[in-house]
Amino acid sequence: MDKSSVITKLTKAIKDSAGDWGRNQYLLKVIENDREITNSDKVYLEKILGVNDLVIEEGVKKQDPILKKDKTIFLNPEMVKCKQCQKPINLDEKAVRRHKLWYHKICFQQTFGDNYKEKEKDVIQEIRQVKKDPIQLVLTIAIFVILAGSVYFILGPISMIAMGLGGGLTIYHVIGATGKLYSRNKPGTKAPSVFLIFLLASPFIIAGMIAYEGYSLFESPVRIILLWAMTISFWSTMLFVPMAVLSKYREDIQPDVKSYPKISIIIPAYNEEKVIANTIEGLLETKYPKKEIIFVDDGSKDNTLRIATNFKGQIKVLHKENGGKATAINYGIQYSTGEIIVIVDADTIIGRQSLKEIVKGFEVNEHVAAVAGNIKVRNQKNWITKCQALEYITGIQIVRRAFDVFGSITIVPGALGAFKKSFLTEAGAYGKETIVEDFDQTIKLLKAGLITQGSAKATAYTEAPNTLRDFIAQRKRWYRGNIQVLKRHSDALTNPRYGYLQKLSLPYLFLGMVITPIVGFTSTINAIIGIIMGDWWFVLQVSLIFTVVHYLMTALALRIDGEDQRLLGYAGFLVFGFKQIVDALLLKAMIEQLTKKKATWTSAKRIGV
Template sequence: MRNLLSRTSLSVGELLLAVAILIGAVGVLVYLLPTPILVLGGAIILLSTLIYSIGFLSIIRQYRFLYRLNRVPILVVFLAPVILTFIFIHVFDLSLSIANWVILIALLLSLATYWLIVPAALYQQLREQQEETAIEDWPSVCVLVPAYNEEGYVGECIESLLAIEYPTELLDIVVIDDGSTDNTYQEAANYESDGIRILQKENAGKHSALNYGMERTSSEFIVCIDADSVVDTKAVKELIRTYRTSSNPGAIAGNVEVANADSFITRIQALEYIIGINMFRRALSLLGLVKVVPGCLGMFDRKLVNEIGGYSGDTVTEDFDLTIDILKGGHRIYHSSNAVAQTEVPDTWLDLYRQRIRWFRGNVQTVLKHWQIFKNTDFGILHVVMAPYLILSMVIIPGLGFVISAYIIWMLFSGAIIQLIGLLVLFTLLQLLFCTLAILIEDDDLSLVKYAPLTVIGYKQFLDVILAKGTLDVILKDSFSWTRAQRIRQRETTDKNEITNQDDKS
């Protein structure tokens, strides 16, 4: 296993490229945008900066009066920018066409991402770097590895766990074979002599396997790791360090990277993990509102999870479900960018579909299950920040994506090719800017930025369609099966066996 933290340092060329993209994007904005949109865009930037500054004051200075904003009803959060936009249009007597309104709304969302998420993620990174806390009394930790048909993977996962730098007497590693039908148990059992505990049970789902493991440990903390993931040697220590330096923590999310970024489809996902997952976790970590503690790598206070009732089988995304339960209980969830795990992502479009349809179905199930956070202001910052974020990411942005796609088709049929090209160039440049800044913050492979245009046209629409189908499945169907992406190594082994059998027959 390679050293997961051996990343290249930033070069002057990379920084100059980021600056060039920034200047180019601003220039294109000024050149292409209609004057009303340009004026409103400037106002939106100023408003975003104001909101962002207030947020930082509440975090850095901890002014008590600012925390009263946490109880502002969710409707006000949504209506405030809309009302201010209408006031601005009325005062300056601006006339906007329907097309310009579509552009304006899209720009609103883009600017909210660029001028709020990126600076917040950068600030989280800098703050984390300054919080080097020496820990002398390390707590007891149990690492749980639920495994179902993980032959060819669970062994490598265990080997990475055996290399973890943590006091041996305080670290308990437990693999739970959830009724596998392949050689997962036998592969894991090879490591029992190294002190690994191997448990075996009938198949009942990942949530059941995790609960089964928790019931058989008394460790203070639980670290959950997927059997197809490998972790950095310092991952557990970094999770504990983040926990100890955080306010009222209930869980810590690790930093997930793509292990097999070696093909077109997996490299697109590598970029997605950076800009769509890790960046948002960094930003939300400032408020202790990380949305999901990933199954690939996450740490929980065991007593707190037991009080909640453990993992629930109500949804097919048990990690998201448990995360919301912890947040509803008044605890905070943070992100540790130095606790790194690598995971295998699907390498075919069919397997990617199978993975994402489960994710999206589970997300919708979880939102419906915890619908009270949208209505009850007693949930404070969870109601004011997390609820709007969920609506934005799961409803408004995908819905707007369909509207813009329809608008693009209309422009094609109406002959507005030049305007269409201009809009595509504009949003592509904005996305290039965002991706470049995100990659630099993550200190990752800058060549991934070439896939940024596909996150505007192509890949985004693919995910939006899956989200729409997943939402309809939850609403219209009583039940659906667990969809699982085929493991790459297992597929390769199967193919080799088939070839060998054919050769034997011949």
């Protein structure tokens, strides 16, 4: 079948909502750009398009816009020759570019002599020119205009003070980020971070100001809670939005990977017969020169091990008695020989360039211990999965990018996360003390004074729960496990030796797991009370401001990630609907922890898309 026919049929499938919409969009781009498709994608396309033995005739690739300006493709040195010695520059050789010409690093040094370092800096700046996205800039400005305008013209002096404090904290953290991000183990007086103190003290400060302004006893609680929620929103937005834009810029100018250390990919699996073949095939077809794939069957009772055995010879297949995901990972690490350990969930298909992209993160700083991948939902079929997809995008592209700037990402996900083996060994094996081993292990690395980064270009497509029942089962484990980790590492909330883990990351997690659900729940009740008491105009103003800012932040996250803007239509549910479900599950997890109910491993059923 020729390429145009395949594109036509696939476009019609997208229009008719046939199959997985997100996967269809991805495959359409792959085919349009004449890129190879995986065996699993080929089988999927045959099913969707109604054909057998699909063969796509190669089309003519569109001319890369870089070629129009410069026929030397600096992103792939393997294609060019050194200007000085006229010998080819291989991909694994160090190279420098000056005035659109490539040189071996040693040839460049011989040519330009003692001024090499200064000139190399200029060359790097020339290579790293990034095309600015005006829409990102407009959205960022719009967010701050809405915040400042609403505070000045609508909410009055109390919110102005709150926003001023938020701005001050932003400047404080940004200045701090210009120094060394890793812990220098300097002793200090134990105390909560400035952010945590500000967060906990805010309602009392607001209450005092409201009382001073003369509001009645019945009006005050409503305004206190709503303004507290707005204060948290102001602070988070003022810090995370500019940091997200900065993180995006840093990632765009990051040079290509300089070396290819050997990586060991570990796939822990338990009863994953519906998805494991796709995961292994995707890893085998991922482009990286030095990799080993280690499959660890954790005592599966279905055909998982038998399916994995079909790939023997291409991967290492290990089997052990059931002991949990943490023990399976530890077992795989013992058999690994790579410098970098990459953990991939059994239901995850990673991008073809993801391994190369995730390795880049370790070249930023010698103290980088782990790099988190960009997790995307591949089965965007209904309301619950699309809300999860949007939740992942906003969380990764806004909040996690901010933590990336501070070198303090708190969760290197099990779906796709890379670790430097030496640091992982020093921090200790994955523990069974919690039911969220990836979160616990990341905090252990941060407490060891190391850096954790993120890579938005290292993509991984995972299967999200597609029913409310399965969603609740998954989040029950996540949220209960998160509270376990927070309790286990609560000492980091007051110990300044832990750097940005103590200053920012852990306080924000405390905010998200404990304060936010309480504030969200009480805000809803207080809004209803406010309307009944006649303060409906104030409630409407606060709700409108919060919703508009949330929509703008979501639009910015989608733009940064290059995702389908139609998902923006679901942003409202992350304020009203989906958010209340999440808050209720968080509150339930807190109550279970307080009542010492035993935490159990719960997970969603596999679909096998």
